[in-house]
Amino acid sequence: MRAKIYVVLKASVLDPQGKTIHQAVQTLGYRGIEDIRQGKYFEIALSDSLTRDEAQTMLDKLAREVLSNPVIEEYRVELEETS
């Protein structure tokens, strides 16, 4: 199994990097882009010995306790089977 974890700043937190990128993108002439928020992305390789439920529980804990700071960020975990 593999997992992807996305960490982004909460909507209530100002994201100066995303704002700067958005401004540059507008200067370049891209039209119709309302907003850009920058975040972090983690690719995680998991041992085959884990069940899907175990992996989900562990990854939630990992994302909450280590990969994100709940004061300013939120996360999303995606689990995928490797074929």
Place this chain on the structure above:
Amino acid sequence: MKFGVVVFPGSNCDHDAYHVVSKVIGQPVDFIWHQATSLEGYDAVILPGGFSYGDYLRAGAIARFSPIMQAVKSFAAAGGLVLGICNGFQILCESGLLPGALLPNRTMKFVCQFVHVRVEATDTPFTHLYERGQILSLPIAHGEGNYYCDPETLNRLRRENRILLRYCDERGRVTDRANPNGSLDNIAGICNRQRNVFGLMPHPERAAEEVLGSTDGRVLFHSMAMALAELAQD
């Protein structure tokens, strides 16, 4: 009375803090490696500035899991004095010893300059030798010093008088212009509810001798030493 300065991989103000405690205010002090698990025998602990673990993930995010941080938590809970300077402040927030978080500066630039801060509260072991409203000249040097917390936390910090330092101009006016990094409410330093844990972005250890352009930071270390001496007498 004994001070300890914690050394994380990537700390770079540890020697400055050690120097000020030992040579400027003349108190016993040790370096404490981050793998240590006990703070037995210490009365005050300093988490120095720097770039612990290269600021990977988030500033202070990895240092928070160092073995010493469990000891720092118990030490703080038992009433020991904990001072977090710059990266040390970031580590205190990441570890939950202080509320809120330090975001990248709103300009996205690393800011390295002298700033003015106003002393907002003096009823702490760290600030009791300052005057309330006193304007200090202290240097800052950080890329992530933009203090953030939710509105409820901010209200609590204000109500409990836990904002100890705020960025201001040379006349003490707390304005947006005088805010070097976008910090909420111009916050430069806060303490915990018990007032024995203090985190600040400015570097008092870099402003403790005439030759460095300001001695305003020295008072902070004197305050700590005096508070500990008074405790020892009781």
